[in-house]
Amino acid sequence: MNETYRGSRRPEPRESVPAPKKKKKSGLLGRIIRRFFLLVFTVIILAVAALCLVLNLVFNGPSPAARKILTMSLTEASATKWVPGLFMDEETVAEIRKNVDAELPDEVTDTSQVVIQTGSMASTDEWANYPDGIYVEDIQGKTYNAHIMVIRDPSQVYMATSTSGSFSRNVPGKRITEVIETEGAIAAVNAGAFFDNGTAGPEVGSTPEGLVIAGGQVRWNSGKAPEEGFVGFNEDNIMVVAKTMTAEKAMELKIRDGCCFGPVLIMNGEVSMEAYNSASGYNPRTALGQRADGAVIFLCIDGRQAGSLGGTYADIIDIMLEYGAVNACNMDGGSSSVMLYRDTYGRYGEAGEVRMMNTYSVIQAEPRKMPNFWMVRPASEG
Numbered sequence: 001m002n003e004t005y006r007g008s009r010r011p012e013p014r015e016s017v018p019a020p021k022k023k024k025k026s027g028l029l030g031r032i033i034r035r036f037f038l039l040v041f042t043v044i045i046l047a048v049a050a051l052c053l054v055l056n057l058v059f060n061g062p063s064p065a066a067r068k069i070l071t072m073s074l075t076e077a078s079a080t081k082w083v084p085g086l087f088m089d090e091e092t093v094a095e096i097r098k099n100v101d102a103e104l105p106d107e108v109t110d111t112s113q114v115v116i117q118t119g120s121m122a123s124t125d126e127w128a129n130y131p132d133g134i135y136v137e138d139i140q141g142k143t144y145n146a147h148i149m150v151i152r153d154p155s156q157v158y159m160a161t162s163t164s165g166s167f168s169r170n171v172p173g174k175r176i177t178e179v180i181e182t183e184g185a186i187a188a189v190n191a192g193a194f195f196d197n198g199t200a201g202p203e204v205g206s207t208p209e210g211l212v213i214a215g216g217q218v219r220w221n222s223g224k225a226p227e228e229g230f231v232g233f234n235e236d237n238i239m240v241v242a243k244t245m246t247a248e249k250a251m252e253l254k255i256r257d258g259c260c261f262g263p264v265l266i267m268n269g270e271v272s273m274e275a276y277n278s279a280s281g282y283n284p285r286t287a288l289g290q291r292a293d294g295a296v297i298f299l300c301i302d303g304r305q306a307g308s309l310g311g312t313y314a315d316i317i318d319i320m321l322e323y324g325a326v327n328a329c330n331m332d333g334g335s336s337s338v339m340l341y342r343d344t345y346g347r348y349g350e351a352g353e354v355r356m357m358n359t360y361s362v363i364q365a366e367p368r369k370m371p372n373f374w375m376v377r378p379a380s381e382g
Contacts, residue, residue: 056087071281108242108253109327110268116154116237116294127152132344133379134187136357139319143282144311146319147339147358149187149298151376154237157296159191159214159257160375162206167220169195173205173369176338180354180375186342187376189298190286192259193225193332194371205369210260211245212372218247220371229262231288231329239290241267241329259372265289265317266328275313275330282310284337284360288374289325297323298374300339300358308359331374335360338367 071084071093084093127133133152138145151157160183161167162174173194180188193209210225211218213232230245232255240253241264250258263275265287284303290296299319303310313330320328339357341348348355360367 055083060087071279104243104264104267104270104272104274106268108245108249109238109240111234111236111238111240113268113326114238114290114292114294118153118294132186134341134376136339136341141311141315143309144315145302145308145359146311146315147300147302148319148323149189149339149341149357150323151187151296151298153379154233154239154290154294154296156376156379157233157237157257158375158377159212159259160185160188160373161212161214161219162369162371162373167207167371169203169206171206172202173371175367175369176340176373177354177367179373180340180342183375184378185375186344186378187298188338188340189288189300189374190332190336190338190367190370191372191374192261193223195223205371208259208371211247211250211258212260213247213250213255213258214372216256218250221247225260225262227262227330229264229329230258230260231264231331232256232258237294239288239296239327241327261331262329263313264329265313266320266325269326271317271321276317278313280313282312283333284335285311285316285333286331286337286339287316287320287328288331289320289323289328291324292326297325297328298339300337301333302359303334303337305359332370335364336368336370 071088127135129135130152133156134149136147136149138147140146160179162179163171165171176188176190179185192212194205195207195209196204207223208220209223210220211230212220216235228243230240230242230250232240232245232250232253234240235254235256240255240258243262243264245258245260263278264272265275266272266289269292282303285299285301287299288297289299297320299316301311301315302308316330317328337358338360340354341357342354343349343351345351
């Protein structure tokens with residue numbers, strides 16, 4: 001018999017109440033992050049667009065001088081040489097880069113114009129405070145800071161290499177800060193051209209370009225340097241510069257150490273007007289020179305910095321002439337430019353410490369890897 005409910009109706013089943021939804025804790029944070037990156041991306045796009053507008057204004061604007069300076073400054077650097085081609089045709093870029101047609105006074109240095117001063121013949125006043133035969137001076141130009149190192153004895157200057165064996169793309173180059181320690185040298189600057197495909201690959205800086213001679217031996221003779229020029233020291237420690245140089249000619253001239261880059265800046269006391277009037281840009285620079293008394297001049301110009309835009313070939317020549325160079329040649333520059341000095345007597349800090357005398361690009365954590373370097377051995381090893 002079925003039970004009946006009295007006095008009330010059967011209670012209806014309660015509907016289940018859904019649990020309140022929990023807000024995702026990451027929701028707000030996620031929106032903030034997305035908006036932040038959207039803002040950053042927008043700023044970058046606007047900055048790139050503004051830069052492109054400025055570059056287009058310079059490259060295609062009313063000022064030929066500004067176009068020339070910017071074009072040369074960018075094309076001389078491996079990382080930015082493609083930029084002018086985005087705004088101008090190849091013919092226009094090539095026309096801007098064309099040098100003034102002018103000839104050097106001779107095909108090669110007249111070595112009789114340098115008479116090396118040794119012993120009592122050398123100026124005692126100039127070197128009285130520099131027992132290691134080296135001093136460094138800084139000068140400021142309108143667009144640059146420059147560092148000049150003068151080495152009294154040219155026999156101490158030599159070509160150091162990143163490997164004692166054969167150069168190869170499979171053997172990475174070395175940093176100048178490492179090689180100066182390995183060599184036990186007291187000073188160094190970067191030297192000639194090297195393989196650089198514009199990437200960060202390990203093969204960059206592994207092999208030279210052009211002719212390289214070290215210790216009287218031809219160490220490399222392949223590839224063409226970006227500019228026409230050769231600088232080397234013969235067995236009499238006289239610096240020889242030439243627009244072109246073959247291995248056979250170098251051996252005939254008894255070159256003990258040398259490499260290619262360029263252009264030649266001064267030959268036999270005469271300025272290379274081709275270099276002086278060329279449309280070179282404002283960039284970091286390295287150059288070698290020699291005075292009539294045999295003293296060698298290392299020069300590095302800072303560039304691509306807020307306080308030092310860089311120097312031109314004309315700037316290098318003016319500095320070399322001021323310091324008495326009768327022969328001089330431009331070396332690799334840009335991010336390769338570096339000058340080191342072992343502070344033997346503690347003039348700049350702790351004695352014996354290798355110091356960076358120039359200031360290279362702020363985006364570089366350390367000097368680039370390279371295959372060859374100009375170095376100065378201690379006098380006792382000369």
